[in-house]
Amino acid sequence: MMKLHQLDRSSINNSSFTTKIDDFPYFLRIWHYHTELELVVILASEGTCFIGDSIDKFGVGDVVLIGKNMPHMWLNDNEYFQVDSKRNAKAIAIHFKEDSFGKGFFEIPEMIHLLELFSRAKFGLKFLDLNKIIIKKIENLHELEGFEKTISFLQILDKLAKHKNTKSLSSLGFLNLFETSRSINQDKVQSYIFRNFNKSICLEDVAKIANMNPSAFSRFFKKVNRKTFSRYVTEIRIGFACKLLLEKKLNIAGVCYESGFNNISNFNRQFKIIMHCTPSEYLKRHNIES
Structure with missing residues (x-):
């Protein structure tokens, strides 16, 4: 971004x-x-x-x-x-x-x-x-x-x-965070997250961009987003994975790695937690609806 x-x-x-x-x-x-x-x-x-x-x-x-x-x-x-x-x-x-x-x-x-x-x-x-x-x-x-x-x-x-x-579309947490004082360099934080969500991304790096120590940034992020930083990044990755699945240009394993996950089992587990179905079930449902 x-x-x-x-x-x-x-x-x-x-x-x-x-x-x-x-x-x-x-x-x-x-x-x-x-x-x-x-x-x-x-x-x-x-x-x-x-x-x-x-x-x-x-x-x-x-x-x-x-x-x-x-x-x-x-x-x-x-x-x-x-x-x-x-x-x-x-x-x-x-x-x-x-x-x-x-x-x-x-x-x-x-x-x-x-x-x-x-x-x-x-x-x-x-x-x-x-x-x-x-x-x-x-x-x-x-x-x-x-x-x-x-x-x-x-x-x-x-x-x-x-x-x-x-x-x-967007979450209440994002709206609250974006409308909060720019003292935490929110535009830089969001740009970094969107640019790196499908790569290795850690709270310490993002906290540094926000000019806050990791523990303070973690507390602030959870307060305004009502979810942890890791959950936030996971939801963005799963949203991107859904987009890739619907395009049908990659198989499920390809979507997994392209979305920033390191292994299939974790991808399937996180996908089911957020979407309440597995990637294959998601594809099957979409095909039926189409």
């Missing part, structure tokens, strides 16, 4: 929110955050989505709402970075703030369900089985202007707020 960057997503066209189409050979590999909420629809390409401490596979048709100041990055698969690649990565991104339509706008009774949606989006919110009509409405938003565009956007938010099948 690169250093965490704060990006400016504010409107330069005297508009209360912005819509833009990203169409590149691959998405920018920047681990970043911004003060605006971000609604993303993936129109082309696939890869791995990093939101907070979550690692999830993304593909065409995915719709995700990311809360303000939540670090994230869309990383395309390796094929997209080949010199002779003919692939392209395309998405529509909408950036807005909770006060985009005026202070207190979303606090009136008719809009309170949208405020609740924004609260859920603090962790990153993925919408599953979303009606294609809503997705198309989001795509068309870029072609609208003025009052018509604003009304259409509010209708989209209304539909998303009422959609029941969603998946919360």
Whole structure:
């Protein structure tokens, strides 16, 4: 991972929110955050989505709402970075703030369900089985202007707020840790963890980055994450392993070592603890659902 960057997503066209189409050979590999909420629809390409401490596979048709100041990055698969690649990565991104339509706008009774949606989006919110009509409405938003565009956007938010099948991405622990004082160099800590989770990684090295002694860092980490550092790293590794399993490019042994585990038995044991099934059972269930 690169250093965490704060990006400016504010409107330069005297508009209360912005819509833009990203169409590149691959998405920018920047681990970043911004003060605006971000609604993303993936129109082309696939890869791995990093939101907070979550690692999830993304593909065409995915719709995700990311809360303000939540670090994230869309990383395309390796094929997209080949010199002779003919692939392209395309998405529509909408950036807005909770006060985009005026202070207190979303606090009136008719809009309170949208405020609740924004609260859920603090962790990153993925919408599953979303009606294609809503997705198309989001795509068309870029072609609208003025009052018509604003009304259409509010209708989209209304539909998303009422959609029941969603998946919360990042953990409460990450949110608490990230919002805590930067005196522990949280951006450097997270960058180091994401860059090294599939290698040998120890608490002492991370504590050194945070400028804390290991025991103090361990206590602090467990307090804000409600889990130990080793458990945190294991969950990230298992999340990455799930992504690799679904891609079906490696066998289970290959996934084990690629995810940072040293032996199959420990990988199977940790996978079952976190996913409540073995890797082979996970694959079997996914095949049935597909």
